[in-house]
Amino acid sequence: MDxxxxxxxxxxxxxxxxxxxxxxxxxxxxxxxxxxxxxHGEGRWDSLARSAGLHRTGKSCRFRxxxxxxxxxxxxxxxxxxxxxxxELHFLWGNRWSKIAQYFPGRTxxxxxxxxxxxxxxxxxxxxxxxxxxxxxxxxxxxxxPRLVDQILISSGSSSTAISMIEPSTVVDDxxxxxxxxxxxxxxxxxxxxxxxxxxxxxxxxxxVESSYNWLQDDGxxxxxxxxxxxxxxxxxxxxxxxxxxxxxxxxxxxxx
DNA sequence: AAGAGACACAACCGCCTTCTT
DNA sequence: CAAGAAGGCGGTTGTGTCTCT
Numbered sequence: 001m002d003x004x005x006x007x008x009x010x011x012x013x014x015x016x017x018x019x020x021x022x023x024x025x026x027x028x029x030x031x032x033x034x035x036x037x038x039x040h041g042e043g044r045w046d047s048l049a050r051s052a053g054l055h056r057t058g059k060s061c062r063f064r065x066x067x068x069x070x071x072x073x074x075x076x077x078x079x080x081x082x083x084x085x086x087x088e089l090h091f092l093w094g095n096r097w098s099k100i101a102q103y104f105p106g107r108t109x110x111x112x113x114x115x116x117x118x119x120x121x122x123x124x125x126x127x128x129x130x131x132x133x134x135x136x137x138x139x140x141x142x143x144x145x146p147r148l149v150d151q152i153l154i155s156s157g158s159s160s161t162a163i164s165m166i167e168p169s170t171v172v173d174d175x176x177x178x179x180x181x182x183x184x185x186x187x188x189x190x191x192x193x194x195x196x197x198x199x200x201x202x203x204x205x206x207x208x209v210e211s212s213y214n215w216l217q218d219d220g221x222x223x224x225x226x227x228x229x230x231x232x233x234x235x236x237x238x239x240x241x242x243x244x245x246x247x248x249x250x251x252x253x254x255x256x257x
Numbered sequence: 258a259a260g261a262g263a264c265a266c267a268a269c270c271g272c273c274t275t276c277t278t
Numbered sequence: 279c280a281a282g283a284a285g286g287c288g289g290t291t292g293t294g295t296c297t298c299t
Contacts, residue, residue: 024267024293046284058284063268098287113288114266122264 021055025064029054033061034069067108074106078115080152086112087120087145091137 021029036052042065045058054061067073078086082104089100095116097109104112124131127139 022269044284057269059286060269062285067267095288109287110267117289118265 020057020060022060025068029056030064030069033065037065037069063110067110072106073108078107080148080155082107083115084145084148084152086115087140087148090116090120091141094132 032052032054036048036054040048040051042048045062047058048054049056049058049061052061056064085103086100089103093099095113097113097116101107101109101112121131124133124136127136129136
């Protein structure tokens with residue numbers, strides 16, 4: 001049984017005479033960690049924690065550094081382009097957050113995971129379906145993503161937004177595909193996210209969807225076609241795009257048939 | 258104004274893999 | 279080569295804030 005001792009803003013856990021603090025990090029701890037990593041580098045987190053005088057586990061130090069303290073971390077809302085890319089990459093790889101995060105310089109897997117859970121899964125609940133269900137995926141691919149693309153094009157203010165297309169081809173696991181461009185190519189494209197989206201289409205995950213989420217041309221014209229079987233008016237209310245978030249609270253409950 | 262519930266996100270946990278000795 | 283340590287990753291929880299009644 002763990003023993004907890006009042007540690008002020010946090011709490012302490014005593015394990016085998018090693019006292020480690022839990023809970024939110026304070027400025028002093030952050031400062032100690034940053035100073036130590038800047039002077040000695042990353043790695044060997046358990047010994048780093050001791051050497052830096054931090055009463056934290058190595059894992060806790062690693063997490064804090066990688067997700068909040070290391071240089072280049074970007075905070076704040078995801079852009080429309082980033083939101084689209086999260087949806088797209090999740091189609092390809094599912095909950096492989098660290099892999100998805102590779103395409104978002106400055107973003108962390110934890111941040112993307114939180115985004116997915118708080119925004120996307122919430123919408124699945126509002127639609128009364130499982131987030132991994134075919135029904136929700138179809139709604140995402142046929143309605144949500146094309147509309148997000150439209151919003152991106154509108155917010156870009158022109159039709160000249162360069163959008164590169166990645167041809168689906170190479171099957172990398174049982175049921176998904178990725179572009180046949182190299183990993184470096186992907187990352188290069190990801191770095192250009194503000195004005196240029198790297199979008200890809202996966203055709204292997206569900207060949208039976210009647211109206212697939214088709215793709216964007218280099219001149220920015222969308223070739224998206226989506227199912228008209230859903231009531232557009234209802235969906236306009238449901239997916240009320242804005243610059244801050246693609247998943248605002250739904251104006252009404254909507255149940256897919 | 259206050260309490261309850263919902264929400265967002267930071268952080269921890271446990272399992273698995275990789276590395277080191 | 280084996281065993282223990284450390285790291286990586288996805289799932290889950292805790293908590294502060296916001297919104298609603």
